Amino acid sequence: MLLIECPWCGPRDEAEFACGGEAHIARPAEPAALSDAEWADYLFMRKNPKGLHRERWCHTLGCRRWFNVERSTITHEITRIYAMGEAAPANENEGEA
Amino acid sequence: MSRYSIFSLIRHARTGHRDWPRAWRSPEPKPAYDVVIVGGGGHGLATAYYLAKEHGIANVAVLEKGWLGGGNTGRNTTVIRSNYLWDSSAALYEKSLQLFEGLSQELNFNVMLSQRGLVGLAHTQHDLREIARRVNAIRLNGIDSELLTPAQIKELVPIINISPTVRYPVIGGSIQRRGGVARHDAVAWGLARGADMRGVDIIENCAVTGIRREGGRVTGLETTRGAIATGKVGIAVAGHSSVLAAMAGFRLPIESHPLQALVSEPIKPIIDTVVMSGTVHVYVSQSDRGELVMGAGIDVFNSYAQRGSLPVIESMLAAAVELFPIFSRLKMMRKWGGIVDVCPDASPIIGLTPVDGLYLNCGWGTGGFKSTPGSGWVFAHTIATGAPHPLNAAFSLERFHSGALIDEHGAAAVAH
Numbered sequence: 001m002l003l004i005e006c007p008w009c010g011p012r013d014e015a016e017f018a019c020g021g022e023a024h025i026a027r028p029a030e031p032a033a034l035s036d037a038e039w040a041d042y043l044f045m046r047k048n049p050k051g052l053h054r055e056r057w058c059h060t061l062g063c064r065r066w067f068n069v070e071r072s073t074i075t076h077e078i079t080r081i082y083a084m085g086e087a088a089p090a091n092e093n094e095g096e097a
Numbered sequence: 098m099s100r101y102s103i104f105s106l107i108r109h110a111r112t113g114h115r116d117w118p119r120a121w122r123s124p125e126p127k128p129a130y131d132v133v134i135v136g137g138g139g140h141g142l143a144t145a146y147y148l149a150k151e152h153g154i155a156n157v158a159v160l161e162k163g164w165l166g167g168g169n170t171g172r173n174t175t176v177i178r179s180n181y182l183w184d185s186s187a188a189l190y191e192k193s194l195q196l197f198e199g200l201s202q203e204l205n206f207n208v209m210l211s212q213r214g215l216v217g218l219a220h221t222q223h224d225l226r227e228i229a230r231r232v233n234a235i236r237l238n239g240i241d242s243e244l245l246t247p248a249q250i251k252e253l254v255p256i257i258n259i260s261p262t263v264r265y266p267v268i269g270g271s272i273q274r275r276g277g278v279a280r281h282d283a284v285a286w287g288l289a290r291g292a293d294m295r296g297v298d299i300i301e302n303c304a305v306t307g308i309r310r311e312g313g314r315v316t317g318l319e320t321t322r323g324a325i326a327t328g329k330v331g332i333a334v335a336g337h338s339s340v341l342a343a344m345a346g347f348r349l350p351i352e353s354h355p356l357q358a359l360v361s362e363p364i365k366p367i368i369d370t371v372v373m374s375g376t377v378h379v380y381v382s383q384s385d386r387g388e389l390v391m392g393a394g395i396d397v398f399n400s401y402a403q404r405g406s407l408p409v410i411e412s413m414l415a416a417a418v419e420l421f422p423i424f425s426r427l428k429m430m431r432k433w434g435g436i437v438d439v440c441p442d443a444s445p446i447i448g449l450t451p452v453d454g455l456y457l458n459c460g461w462g463t464g465g466f467k468s469t470p471g472s473g474w475v476f477a478h479t480i481a482t483g484a485p486h487p488l489n490a491a492f493s494l495e496r497f498h499s500g501a502l503i504d505e506h507g508a509a510a511v512a513h
Binding site: 001002013014015018019021022036037039040041043044045046047048049050053055071073074075076 | 337339340348349350351352353397398399400401402406407408441497498499500
């Protein structure tokens with residue numbers, strides 16, 4: 001059970017939120033220039049790290065705003081919450097325990 | 098290794114059943130093998146078993162980081178069926194169901210297969226149309242499937258509530274009569290014993306920490322019990338597939354999620370089929386011990402923690418109690434989670450990888466147990482010959498480049 005700190009509404013039960021999956025996947029600037037493999041990498045391939053994961057959440061049953069979360073996929077501990085559009089935190093530990 | 102029979106039972110009864118031999122050895126890893134399978138769950142053990150039996154490749158090790166069958170093999174709800182929509186899925190899962198039908202005899206180990214029938218429920222007109230479409234598609238593939246009216250469902254499952262006044266009334270359904278359950282631990286143990294009898298080394302408490310490669314080819318593995326040289330590696334690690342792929346330098350279209358299940362206290366027999374509902378999301382069967390075995394959906398977030406959140410269990414139980422009001426006073430004894438490897442099209446990946454000699458079997462998501470023997474059978478062929486069998490050719494990693502996805506999101510009869 002996650003207690004998620006919405007940047008606008010404060011700490012709320014996980015059931016109020018929707019998880020949007022991996023964050024920081026940038027849409028290619030020129031999709032038509034990509035090979036099938038590059039397009040598949042953008043569309044389907046995921047980091048799926050065992051350790052810190054940067055992911056998008058939306059407070060669907062609250063303010064309905066999106067934000068980024070850095071969370072451990074081993075302990076479920078949330079270590080950082082930051083705004084959409086903000087660069088991924090420089091943290092060498094990504095994907096590590 | 099002795100065969101199990103009525104005579105061996107009588108013989109061992111004389112000594113009070115105290116000197117049964119171990120069902121498989123516990124060997125030290127050798128420095129080199131022809132093939133190494135990573136993952137000692139059902140799929141990995143089945144792969145090793147069929148490599149030895151069908152392809153005569155017995156110099157094989159199965160590496161398991163924990164204990165045998167202690168991952169998803171021991172955490173699923175033991176349901177077996179082959180009622181899939183698309184031709185390629187139907188052929189693969191039906192192969193597996195047919196192997197299951199002969200597995201106890203073949204392994205000389207009772208996997209307690211019980212083909213008690215599997216009922217899928219429709220609660221809306223859309224459900225009903227979709228179920229009718231699936232029943233027709235399944236029958237066209239030569240697999241048994243029938244439509245049911247609410248009255249027929251009530252006859253099969255007397256405790257079900259088919260009142261039209263509930264929030265999601267039962268308005269019809271389907272049944273695969275050859276579907277059912279099998280004892281999940283027995284499947285792992287029987288396959289382990291069968292593989293071991295043919296010379297396969299099953300090595301527990303041995304985690305893979307690195308994949309050695311030279312010039313784009315696999316040359317061996319680094320493990321917590323030393324390096325092992327091999328030219329062929331088969332990965333069957335379910336939730337940890339992305340971790341192993343990262344060791345070999347490529348990415349997968351897989352995300353790992355918790356999938357939860359739970360059992361009630363044991364009660365007298367009250368339900369002798371498997372009942373599944375995708376719309377209200379519940380599936381239930383009764384174990385031989387009398388426990389009701391129920392499964393929930395996946396948690397929405399990525400996790401490797403083998404546990405999920407309570408709201409997922411709560412919503413599943415709410416649906417269960419509406420369908421089966423008689424359950425309302427039952428106590429739940431245990432709940433647990435397994436980490437499932439979810440693919441974007443809800444179909445598995447079984448085949449080659451960008452690394453020569455490295456083969457991949459993953460992406461089974463919420464439906465791995467039923468495919469245990471079939472998965473091992475086609476994966477053994479793929480590893481032995483270096484090319485996929487016609488049954489798993491469509492399930493390549495390459496399909497995410499070509500776009501030839503196999504969309505089976507509806508096939509679980511429960512939402513993914």
